[in-house]
Amino acid sequence: MIGGFTKRLGRELNDLKNNPAVGISVFQANDFRIWLIDIKVMDDNPIYAGKTFRLQFRFASSYPIEAPEVQFVASYGIEIPVHPHIYSNGHICLDVLGSGWSPVQTVASVAMSIQSMLAGNDRNERPPDDARYVAHAPISPKNTRFVYHDDTV
Amino acid sequence: MDADITDPSDWLSTPLSSLSTLDALLRCRICRDLYTAPMVTECAHSFCSLCIRKCIAATPASEHPCCPICRAAVTEVKLRRNQVVEEVVGWFRAGAREGLLSVAREGGKGRKRARVDDQDEKRSEAASSAAAEVRRSTRARPTAYVVSTSSSTSLLTITSSYQEIPPSPEPTTDGAYVNLDDDDDGLVPCPVCDKRMTVKQVTRHIDSCLSLKANTSSSSSTTPSSSTSTKPKTLLASSSTTPPHQKRLPKIQYSMLSEPKLRQKLQDLKIPSHGNKQALQARHSEWVSIWNANVDRSVPRAKTQLLRELAAWEESLDRFPAGSRVSAEGLEEWGVKHKGDFRELIAQARRNLPKRAEAKAEVEGEAELESDKAAE
Known part of the structure; x- marks a missing residue:
């Protein structure tokens, strides 16, 4: 039964590799704990045009009952996208990663949500409380109680 | 990745690609596996019994559990068995899937060859070469059955004859087609x-x-x-008889029970009773899900198997402690690597100490912070 939900991740990985959505690709997935997924914003949004961003997914043993821990990570040549809901430490304020999570969601569907969140953005800025949040942020974004009040972006 | 991971996409490369839809429909949206003891919710969505029970058990007590698909409220006691789906999945899993898939794959090879031959034919049309004709007929012979029918009719014939041949693990040789042909007596x-x-x-x-x-x-x-x-x-008979000794376990209001009483409950159920109250509570809740999901099976498994499942669950908890960022073996490495960061953080905290009082007053913005974790 350990296999139960590991199997699901196996399927998701096959799916991501065999039938990838446009602009979403697996950078690294050596185990069922941490995956790195690269995303590109496909429309010509000038803020993100031509850039690739890297999402880190961490899965607890309770996945998919519990949401995975998802954040952007910076790497050589890869930066954290500038967005009013994305902190400069990579933490993302998005309801599907917290209270809006449902076990029928997948890595691909989360990546697509984030992709469209970037695509729909026209404000080239960080969240207003970025500096304070980053200074005090818990290691895991799942330990932050985000307040999802701004649906305009 | 793993050979035993079946997936709806298995059908896509075969002539029976439409069966991918059936395959997907027979899967639980939570575990993505073929349904095990499917249960239907009040909102008419189906999930494996264990999946939906775990999902409901994981809902915080302050919230009402909701359907993972449509978010309508669900109540555990109102879950009902989806018997038709269970029987269809039972048939599919018992060998029909494997059998159909191997027949389809074999057919796929035949069709691919046929397509190549079509191209050959087109190319050689102008040249009118007899040699191409000979080649085509010799190649097409072993798979003539598939070549001669369109994809929809071959699907129908294969599936309808399949009901009569009990699904065998390997009907994949060329002989299978001959058998299907022989069986198809027009009656x-x-x-x-x-x-x-x-x-x-x-x-x-x-x-x-x-x-x-x-x-x-x-x-x-x-x-x-x-x-x-x-x-x-x-x-029908095998699935409608529920063994009388299999009774569902009731949920417990853990906050009403003291640790020794809870431990006694676990001992009464003859499941491991070590650990603190939190561990006892998690184990009991998991056991209730596993047990009740087993009752929903048409052929329930033995308790020893359920205990093994519980042990596996506990082991997976140990391996992936929820919310922990660093594994135990990597902890030292982590400390060395981020020594500078830690020092900087400490310095920053000291500098901010006098400011903290004023900062507290203006806490309002995008996110509310839980600073207990940050203190680590």
């Missing part, structure tokens, strides 16, 4: 008595057959299973 079985006859005969025969059956069953009504065909009957 169809009467849906009532299974006697084979032509389509025209069936329409006339079925009325008389039904009235005959009604007579016999009313005359010998004490044993209803005696007259009809046995195949679907056995399936």
Whole structure:
């Protein structure tokens, strides 16, 4: 039964590799704990045009009952996208990663949500409380109680 | 990745690619596996019993559990077994999937060859070479059955004949097609008595057959299973009898119980009872889900198997402690690597100490922070 939900991740990985959505690709997935997924914003949004961003997914043993821990990570040549809901430490304020999570969601569907969140953005800025949040942020974004009040972006 | 991971996409490369939809429909949206003891919710969505029970158990007590698909409120006691789906999945899993897939894959090879031959034909049309003709006929011979029919008719023939041949693990040789052909005698079985006859005969025969059956069953009504065909009957019989000793476990309000009382409950259930209250509570909740999901199975498993499942769950908890960022073995490495960061953080904290009081007053913005974690 350990296999139960590991199997699901196996399927998701096959799916991501065999039938990838446009602009979403697996950078690294050596185990069922941490995956790195690269995303590109496909429309010509000038803020993100031509850039690739890297999402880190961490899965607890309770996945998919519990949401995975998802954040952007910076790497050589890869930066954290500038967005009013994305902190400069990579933490993302998005309801599907917290209270809006449902076990029928997948890595691909989360990546697509984030992709469209970037695509729909026209404000080239960080969240207003970025500096304070980053200074005090818990290691895991799942330990932050985000307040999802701004649906305009 | 793993050979035993089946997936709806397995069908896509075969001529029976439309079966991918059926395959996907027979899977739980939570575990993405073929349904095990499917349960239907009040909002008419189906999930494996264990999946939806775990999902409900994981809902914080302050919230009402909701359907993972449509977010309508669900109540655990209102879950009902989805028996038809269970039977279809049972048939699919028992060998039909594997059998159909291997037949489809074999057919796929034949079709690919046929397509290549088509191209050959087109190319050689102008040249009118007899050699190409010979090549085509020799190549096409072993798979003539598939080549000669369109994809939709071959699907129909294969699936309909399949019902008569019990699914065997490897019907994949070229001989399978010959067998299917031989079996296809142009006759169809009467849906009532299974006697084979032509389509025209069936329409006339079925009325008389039904009235005959009604007579016999009313005359010998004490044993209803005696007259009809046995195949679907056995399936039904096996799934509708719930063993009387299998009773669902009730949920517990853990906050009402002291640790020793909870431990006693676990001991009464004969499951491991070590650990603190939090561990006891998590284990009990998991056990209730596993146990109740097992009751929902048409063929429940033995308790030893359930205990193994519980042990596996506990082991997976140990391996992936929820919310922990660093594994134990990497902890030292982490400390060395981020020594500078830690020092900087400490310095920053000291500098901010006097400011903290004023900062507290203006906490309002995008996010509320839980600073207990940040202190680590």
